[in-house]
Amino acid sequence: MTQQNPLLSLQHQLGYLFTDVKLLRQALTHRSYAQNHYERLEFLGDGVLNCSIARCLYDQFKDIKEGELSRIRAHLVKQDTLVLIAQDLSVSKYLLLGEGEMKSGGLNRPSILADAVEAMIGAIFLEAGFDVAQSVVARLYAPLLKNIDPSSAGKDAKTQLQERLQGQKLPVPKYDIIEIQGAAHEQVFTVSCFIEALQVRTQGEGSTRRLAEQQAARLAMDVLEHSQQSSIKKRN
């Protein structure tokens, strides 16, 4: 990282060198820092990202139906996934935020990190066209695309757990509220997930019943995963 071009290492990681580095700088500029901020680039980048991921999935999964492709795409372009990409690129090192945003933790705010990734993709599209932008997206997403399980990606934990049990011809799990604590707007729900046939019981917590159920289902999936692995080890 030299004084002349402080964004050089970021560009190397993106695999694209900007002709006009001001465009990259704009993609990293939050509205709290300057008027020439990233929001319009983010709008553009969102479209480029969606289209690029659609193309990657279309090519990679030749036998998968439209509904499933849409689910996997939604999983890949959602904020949580973009934050992982932003962290890989150390985007927070390069973000330009106003003082107030800085103090309130903006450098690590998921929405800002995700927006900046989209804005950078939009900036590349604007300068170099779709094909170059798509190849950058494909490179950034390569590890995720390589390891993706098309049957589960983007499915919530309750759905995954239910499908897994149905695959073993077992009845669906039972969810029960164990406890609701706290005042009206800061309630914490504790929910149990019980799989009678396997005698597995887990508990999840969350600010809504739904979130607590999802956590309980995720923990139940972990238990099943773990018990399957130990039974495989025992057999070998």
Add this chain to the structure above:
Amino acid sequence: MTQQNPLLSLQHQLGYLFTDVKLLRQALTHRSYAQNHYERLEFLGDGVLNCSIARCLYDQFKDIKEGELSRIRAHLVKQDTLVLIAQDLSVSKYLLLGEGEMKSGGLNRPSILADAVEAMIGAIFLEAGFDVAQSVVARLYAPLLKNIDPSSAGKDAKTQLQERLQGQKLPVPKYDIIEIQGAAHEQVFTVSCFIEALQVRTQGEGSTRRLAEQQAARLAMDVLEHSQQSSIKKRN
């Protein structure tokens, strides 16, 4: 339209001649007609359409913020708008549907018409790349893009009416349910919209309260439009 290439006139209207006409044929094939149907192409085309429209709007409206661009894009890519494009292209003349779909009116079903437009865009993208697909989208949308009002496109009638009255420093209109007719699942709501300051009163009907309010608001907008035009004529 010759026997050799029955899809020639459609291709002329699209402004793109396919090298592989089978791909266009697939884009027009509903799942009820053959296994090699349009759904995966539609998934791809949806992404291409979104990205192309984003680019058109980004270039056309240099001073419009991201939130407004998103609203206008949503308006342009929604099913109703795609149906207009499909009708312009006479897509229903070329659709391949199974017998059951045909009998139940599939040739004019909005979802099928909209899907086929997206699938054709996806097919062009696959064969000729993004830039060609984008230029086809830009051509298909040219009349809509030319006449678009960025301040109102994609806003519902109630919002438009409220903003119009606020612009004249007038209070918001009042909506009242006048009547609910019919049995539980086929109710018809009649709602009035009253703008006291202008003594304008309209009535809308719909299967939900919301739809009835929207219709009443749309009619009120028509009344205001009409009275504004007559007062301009009187002045001249």
